[in-house]
Amino acid sequence: MTFHHGVYLVTEPLADLGTIVAEAVAGGVDLVQVRDKTADTASLIDAVHDLRRHATVPIVVNDDLDAAVRADGIHVGVDDLPPSQARRVLGPRAIVGWSVNDPVQLDEVEEVAACDYVAVSPVWATRTKPDHQPPLGVDGVRAVARRTDRPVVAIGGIDAARAFEVVAAGADAVAVVTAITRAGDPRSAAADLVAAVREGREQR
Ligand SMILES: Cc1ncc(COP(=O)(O)OP(=O)(O)O)c(N)n1
Ligand SMILES: Cc1nc(C(=O)O)sc1CCOP(=O)(O)O
Numbered sequence: 001m002t003f004h005h006g007v008y009l010v011t012e013p014l015a016d017l018g019t020i021v022a023e024a025v026a027g028g029v030d031l032v033q034v035r036d037k038t039a040d041t042a043s044l045i046d047a048v049h050d051l052r053r054h055a056t057v058p059i060v061v062n063d064d065l066d067a068a069v070r071a072d073g074i075h076v077g078v079d080d081l082p083p084s085q086a087r088r089v090l091g092p093r094a095i096v097g098w099s100v101n102d103p104v105q106l107d108e109v110e111e112v113a114a115c116d117y118v119a120v121s122p123v124w125a126t127r128t129k130p131d132h133q134p135p136l137g138v139d140g141v142r143a144v145a146r147r148t149d150r151p152v153v154a155i156g157g158i159d160a161a162r163a164f165e166v167v168a169a170g171a172d173a174v175a176v177v178t179a180i181t182r183a184g185d186p187r188s189a190a191a192d193l194v195a196a197v198r199e200g201r202e203q204r
């Protein structure tokens with residue numbers, strides 16, 4: 001298991017998604033998650049295949065193990081299948097990520113060991129996921145990073161300034177939706193996030 005990513009784009013269903021993803025990757029995004037809560041397995045697989053034409057970086061799928069088999073991995077949360085089960089199906093080379101909405105989840109050692117990263121979810125409130133759990137804040141990022149040897153991804157309400165803050169607090173990477181998908185210039189938004197992550201690491 002290796003995880004050497006810094007800026008992680010989680011997609012939303014948009015007509016020009018391929019162009020946005022291509023621009024984001026050109027700007028430095030190094031991992032993409034296909035997330036569409038209304039899509040069926042076949043549509044998710046189509047989306048993965050389509051994005052492969054736009055992105056040379058790994059592509060993981062949210063929630064759907066059958067679609068993830070055709071991608072580079074999966075992201076699961078507490079209401080999805082457990083990471084250990086995803087790992088058994090997808091094998092050691094797949095990327096498996098797990099949402100941590102409460103640091104107490106880190107006591108589930110088998111699940112943590114099955115992950116390539118844990119996502120502190122959410123750090124800040126966000127309208128992108130209306131059903132999100134209570135925000136954990138920068139202190140939550142720090143607490144999770146101290147308690148796990150897994151790479152920590154921060155998600156929820158993150159822009160470049162906040163990316164610096166969470167990485168300085170111990171996150172290894174940031175995951176964003178709207179900071180890139182709704183930016184006027186997704187390439188430049190991605191590059192700003194990459195720079196903020198680098199500066200956050202230098203601050204530690
Ligand atoms: C990188 C990343 N972090 C957290 C989530 C949220 O997963 P989950 O809690 O399962 O919620 P849904 O995305 O399925 O609504 C994520 N997808 N990606
Ligand atoms: C996909 C997702 N999961 C979250 C969680 O808290 O589990 S927050 C989120 C969306 C983050 O979107 P934005 O970067 O636009 O705030």
Ligand SMILES: [Mg+2]
Nearest residue numbers: 063076077080
């Ligand atoms: Mg989920």
